Amino acid sequence: MVSPExxxxxxxxxxxxxxxxxxxxxxxxEAIIVCDQFAGKSRVAQHQLVYNALGDRMRQEIHAxxxxxxxxxxxxxxxxx
Amino acid sequence: xxxxxxxxxxxxxxxxxxxxxxSPDFPQCGFSxxxxxxxxxxxxxxxxxxxxxxxxxxxxxxxxxxxxxxxxQLYIKGEFVGGSDIMTEMYKNGELKTLLA
Numbered sequence: 067m068v069s070p071e072x073x074x075x076x077x078x079x080x081x082x083x084x085x086x087x088x089x090x091x092x093x094x095x096e097a098i099i100v101c102d103q104f105a106g107k108s109r110v111a112q113h114q115l116v117y118n119a120l121g122d123r124m125r126q127e128i129h130a131x132x133x134x135x136x137x138x139x140x141x142x143x144x145x146x147x
Numbered sequence: 148x149x150x151x152x153x154x155x156x157x158x159x160x161x162x163x164x165x166x167x168x169x170s171p172d173f174p175q176c177g178f179s180x181x182x183x184x185x186x187x188x189x190x191x192x193x194x195x196x197x198x199x200x201x202x203x204x205x206x207x208x209x210x211x212x213x214x215x216x217x218x219x220q221l222y223i224k225g226e227f228v229g230g231s232d233i234m235t236e237m238y239k240n241g242e243l244k245t246l247l248a
Contacts, residue, residue: 110228113215114214133232134232
């Protein structure tokens with residue numbers, strides 16, 4: 067079974083991120099992904115970067131992944147709230 | 148007609164198209180149910196929905212069409228808007244309602 071830590075590693079292996087946090091129960095996962103490459107991109111393009119990093123795993127191993135994508139600036143603003 | 152052409156025609160003929168598991172009345176997945184709930188909250192009552200569980204070719208085809216591996220998928224005026232997470236975010240900040248207006 068896939069663990070949240072596995073998913074974190076898969077994402078980080080395919081995308082240079084500043085921060086990745088994943089929680090989940092092996093079926094459904096939730097992730098916060100902070101990456102400077104998200105800057106200036108649409109949300110669809112941001113999520114596609116993450117999906118591309120996960121590749122075929124997204125189709126095979128991972129049933130459901132909710133994600134929130136943030137630039138380092140957005141992440142800093144969120145944490146200071 | 149290929150799955151790609153069928154999808155292309157659906158999203159260009161209807162202003163709002165939701166590819167989902169099940170139907171708006173009987174969604175077969177929590178994420179699809181969430182997508183329907185959001186559209187209804189935005190005042191979209193006659194959702195043109197496509198149940199991907201009924202058609203294996205569309206089920207695969209929709210993932211290739213948008214380069215997006217999951218369902219639900221929302222299209223507004225021919226443009227791919229996003230899945231359940233993006234819909235939720237855009238609903239909360241009001242962008243979705245603007246897009247649907």
